[in-house]
Amino acid sequence: MTNNISHTIESLRQRINDHNYRYYVLDDPRISDAEYDTLFAELQSLEKQHPEFITTDSPTQRVGAVPLKEFAEVQHDIPMLSLENAFTEEDVIAFNHRVQERLDRVQDIEYNCEPKLDGLAVSLRYEHGLLVRAATRGDGATGEDITENIRTIKMVPLRLQGKEYPPILEVRGEVYMPKAGFIALNKKAEIKGEKIFANPRNAAAGSLRQLNPRITAARPLAIFCYGVGKVEGGVLPSKHSDILAVLKTWGFVVNPEIEVVTGIAGCLDFYKKIGKKRPNLPYEIDGVVYKVNNLQDQERLGFVSRAPRWALAHKFPAEQVQTVIESVEFQVGRTGALTPVARLRPVAVSGVTVSNATLHNMDEVKRKDIHIGDIVIIQRAGDVIPEVVSVVIEKRPAITEKIKLPEHCPVCHSVVEQIEDEAIARCSGGLFCPAQRKEAVKHFASRRAMDIEGLGDKLVEQLIDNDLISNPADLYKLKLDELAGLERMAEKSAQNLLEALEKSKKTTLARFLYALGIREVGEATAKNLANFFGELEPLFSATVESLQEISDVGPIVAQHIVTFFSEDHNRDVIKKLLAVGVHWETVKKSASALVLAGKTFVLTGTLVSLSRDEAKDKLEALGAKVAGSVSAKTSYVVVGADAGSKLKKAKELGVAVLEEEDFLQFLQVIAKKN
DNA sequence: TTGCCTCGAGATCA
């Protein structure tokens, strides 16, 4: 009897899944919405009577019961890469040239062309046909676990169709909000007097960041799948277009506009065609993507740093609008650099309101001949940073004001210095300048530096303006009663800040060096310095010559470091910081301190996700040696595709062998230790 | 650079 019910339930689920599949993937529903709802209600009621038969992949179980506390981290087995962008036909033609050259082929290349959705990239992991995890792209290597939210999207199969899918399958796609859904959602919000979303992309992004999946479920989200990540235990077709086809049979929705074309001419035709269709498409796109269709060719082409050589995003021209430069302010950075920033009459550009745009430096201002009062064309370059493209010269008002580099710092009135042949002008006030002091403290407290939680911009401004501190070391002398009473700072917040300061005292040498804000010493260089010296003292007496032995340190960086440590003021602040208890665990000196010191690696075969050189760089950065041939002294052999004799030798000698995936994971783990 | 979400806590008003 129970067996019977479990059967009925299962068959109901299968029928609902099939109808879903017909509806979303085949776009060919066989029953009305009302009939579908009836089936669904039937399943719900049966499951209610027999909760023991509820499974997580049941179509009734899309919305989880309890809100999350936070999103967990997810490591991507295969990194989620970004795409190289092209803005002109020439860029596209050049791309095709590079592809043909690298493949040593004169015939036209077959490309898979797809619209580029304006949404968020996600990765969906299926194990034995069940959705087990969904993650955001994050930085490409680590994303966030948004499984509960992704499950609420009806276009996402919780269970795959058919039987032929690999036991482990990661599918990548773009989550987006259709235009119609976005408009409807905002209309509803408006009626309720709630805040409306600025654009569909932000609405989609915001929806996925909900801790409570019930809210996500009420948002009209959709997805198009466009590729695979990790695949284990199955064989996929050898052409990208065929992979998309097989994804469809498993229940994934693939964009219907996708086409396979021959040669670059076909790509450009596709671009034009989609461009024409763009206003009528039910979702927003910002370009098209071309991918070399043959996977073997893709593998041969490989990657450049973070982007595949076999794919290109051909962007539509950025939306351009006109507005007025109302004024120009000069901002003073941490190093005293004066940056002209245009205050614009606010305008809507590609979905956001823009009111500020950096003009970078005076050379830029001169080249574009920008005056205050000018009508200018602005766009969001690379979709993010607002940019003043040009002045509409025929609209120039009778009276405009030339933009002048101030002779004196707008904050501290020290003389502004412009070094010849350099674009950047600097306030000469140094740490006498409150602006520079503020920036220095902000940098010191920032997450990647000393990570002082709760010490944000506003607070630093207040501290400096009220003369409570003048350098980072003073932070540690702050008293509760000094803090409490500042704006938005009552006793509780003040206490929290003191605790955060106390906590920050325990740090690492690399963080500390980075926090000091030495010119040209970013996170990477700081790490190199810390690894090389292992302690702080040698840096005080390091010379320009000796510093250049460190990787990535050239004469200029070396000079900056020497200058920094030769200044009394800097030495004094460092001394004070150490005196109040800033400390770190000493790490052993130089290369021998690195985790892979003394280990020898041999690389063989073709690696997919990074080049030989990149792999070598990474290993060497961790202290390993990379050798050409395998011997008994070899610690590991990393084998890519088509590995030959070296792999054989490794096996003979019993040397540890790492496949590419293992190797990537290995690197991730090791990098953390370092 | 902007917009979004979340959290904690201060400010305001009943």
Add this chain to the structure above:
DNA sequence: CTCGAGGCAA
């Protein structure tokens, strides 16, 4: 209720 900090994404 409102604001700031912090994190994330493009």
